[in-house]
Amino acid sequence: MSQERVTVVSGGSRGIGAAICRRLAADGHHLVIGYRADHASAEAVASDVRQAGRRCLTVPMDVADEAAVDRLFDTAAGLGPVTGLVNNAGVSGPNGRLADADAEGMRRALEVNVLGYLLCARRAIRDMNRNGTGGAIVSISSTAATLGSPGQYVHYAAAKAAVDAMTTGLAKEVAAEGIRVNCVAPGTVWTAFHEDPERPAKVARIIPMGRAGRPEEIAGAVSWLLSDDASYTTGAVLRVSGGL
Template sequence: MQHTPVTVVTGGSRGIGAAISARLAEDGHDVVIGYRSDEAAAEKTAESVRAAGRRCVTVQVDTAAEADVERLFDTAAERLGPVTGLVNNAGVSGPVGPLAEADAEGMRRALEVNVLGYLLCARRAVRDMTANGGGAIVNISSVAATLGSPGEYVHYAAAKGAVDTLTVGLSKEVAADGIRVNAVAPGVIWTEFHADPQRPAKLASGIPMGRSGRPEEIAGAVSWLLSDDASYTTGTVLKVSGGR
């Protein structure tokens, strides 16, 4: 593996993705930020990466579109070198509320981004990493996968359950190729992800630690899983959720 890690972070422009991008830069990674629509936010995050002395490229991408994913990784390789790390983070919640009231198109889009998008990015990453001596993938899951999110977004929880299964299965498939695959399952985190901006505050009393988490607390876990300190860790879903 080359001396400087090159890591692709999908959904890297805001929230947890932005925190991950900044933390990886601090820990010595060159970063490729994949973003869906907010170019200004992506560039702001890129500036934080460069401020840490690392190289950064931003790429507009719909991770559910195969051609976009190929272009994302092609650009990464051309601009920064062989990709050694992938953080599958791009996600959407889809409809919020009981399943009986959810619209099919919203659920379809959520499954495409949260499951197919992860599969397409992981597939390309594995191809590149196999050719270049190995690497590491971290999938961003959610404690929703085990809690089920009743009354909020059961379809999203189901998608994250698929992410956990992807993590376990792929880790076994590519371990002999020098590729580690793990996941981080955040609990309730203070980001713009929530339809109700005050949701993290409202849910704090139901969390054993009594508070919602910060994006930086997820970023630390991701950086560890990508690091040599986690060299014997694969197929693991690490909950970072305040005890939920």
């Protein structure tokens, strides 16, 4: 790929998103990091990206806000034509049985995990087509999309199933435009996402590989899907879950 890679990562300040940013920087991407509120963490990741020799900008924003998404991509244009998007921002919403879940918490989870991904993908496609660059989109789903997460967050699982469906349909819609759309579905990973910080250790017994994953293992899959090595891959949902 002769052109420079400029990739937008939503939710890039912590956890899997931060690992993705660091890996992409090592693999030659300039980055624009969207984050919700943790400015210090976003700047720490940006500092690591710059130390790897890449340019990086950070943008506070809410992916469920159309104007904020436009601001994110307008900022990214300052680094050059956008060639990649990683849809990573996500929230779990209420934890527990669906019968006990509050509507506002579920609504927010759907807005971030579904509408936010759609808004970011829409803008990325518009920019890639206008610039004539083509490009690649990778969304972060979850094994919850197929396992259902009963007793934990069925609404979150439903949102991630929507991400899988979006990947399938959008990949077909824009393939002829030189844009690839794929998805990574992590299993349980050691991050601060979990309400119970020991949950990854507790669920390890049901994972065939006997352990939870590391954010860096998800980042490697994302980097591959954005790379030229995946040039014939689109519409894929790549499960990175230790066999579960």
